[in-house]
Amino acid sequence: MKYFLILLFIIAVFIISMIFGSSNNQIITFNFLIAKGDYPISTLLAILFTIGFILGCLICGIFYIKTLIVLSHAKRKIKRLENKLAELG
Incomplete structure (x- = not known):
């Protein structure tokens, strides 16, 4: 829902x-x-806005994917440590 509202706001700004431009x-x-x-x-306003929006989405997407990868590595490490703890206990 949050992302839908953000997208709706972006469309409204566009x-x-x-x-105003027309x-x-x-x-x-x-x-x-x-x-x-x-x-x-x-x-020119429409072209530059679209380019900026696409670049912003790409940059945010890269950081989002990086965060997902770090999170998956952390979950895997936690699972491994829990298994070691279960073996010891």
């Missing part, structure tokens, strides 16, 4: 940014590292 159709020049392009603000 929709609000699209509404009301302003001014063309701006965006300088890339190696290129330059002229884009409407709404398009």
